[in-house]
Amino acid sequence: MGPLPTQMQGFSCPSCSNKGVLVQVAQNIPLFGHLVIQTFSCKHCGFKLNDVMEAEFHAPTRLEVRVNGKEDLNVKIVRNSSATIEIPELGAKVEPGPASMGFYTNAEGLLERVGDALNVLLNSAKGKELDTAVKVLEDLSQCRQGKKPFTVVLWDPYGNSKLLGSRVVERPLSEEETRNLKKSVQLFESEKK
Numbered sequence: 001m002g003p004l005p006t007q008m009q010g011f012s013c014p015s016c017s018n019k020g021v022l023v024q025v026a027q028n029i030p031l032f033g034h035l036v037i038q039t040f041s042c043k044h045c046g047f048k049l050n051d052v053m054e055a056e057f058h059a060p061t062r063l064e065v066r067v068n069g070k071e072d073l074n075v076k077i078v079r080n081s082s083a084t085i086e087i088p089e090l091g092a093k094v095e096p097g098p099a100s101m102g103f104y105t106n107a108e109g110l111l112e113r114v115g116d117a118l119n120v121l122l123n124s125a126k127g128k129e130l131d132t133a134v135k136v137l138e139d140l141s142q143c144r145q146g147k148k149p150f151t152v153v154l155w156d157p158y159g160n161s162k163l164l165g166s167r168v169v170e171r172p173l174s175e176e177e178t179r180n181l182k183k184s185v186q187l188f189e190s191e192k193k
């Protein structure tokens with residue numbers, strides 16, 4: 001695939017079922033190589049979906065990296081929309097769903113995303129739920145300043161996600177682990193290798 005975006009018509013919108021447009025762009029991202037960025041948009045209902053993936057599927061993988069301080073916050077993360085991402089120390093988990101987004105960020109950016117989600121929750125939380133959210137936000141702030149170590153774990157049934165850092169540990173997923181993962185709706189069929 002060349003550097004020019006490929007436009008494809010006629011994909012059904014997951015939100016309203018009308019036909020939308022899918023745009024694919026192959027990008028060469030430093031350190032990661034060639035990735036395909038997909039953007040689906042529906043002019044009928046405004047639904048948008050982004051994803052980032054390698055051009056092919058791989059074996060199910062578990063990736064883990066320990067973030068011990070400020071320098072480690074630069075660990076790069078490519079999360080495919082079908083991957084589950086977890087920060088056990090914060091009790092934070094992002095599971096794939098119908099509107100699941102792929103993204104390219106670093107550990108600091110991931111904390112920011114979790115923080116944004118928590119702040120939304122904070123507006124409606126009451127009682128014990130509110131106490132928990134406040135506590136997690138405090139911990140998260142410590143993590144962002146590099147004062148509290150934490151772990152980033154990625155579970156990817158298609159092995160399309162990546163972590164890039166000196167202490168990344170990678171291992172294949174067992175069949176059972178793969179079965180237990182939440183699956184996202186695969187909008188776009190890729191050839192299985």
Ligand SMILES: [Zn+2]
Nearest residue numbers: 013016042045
């Ligand atoms: Zn739509």
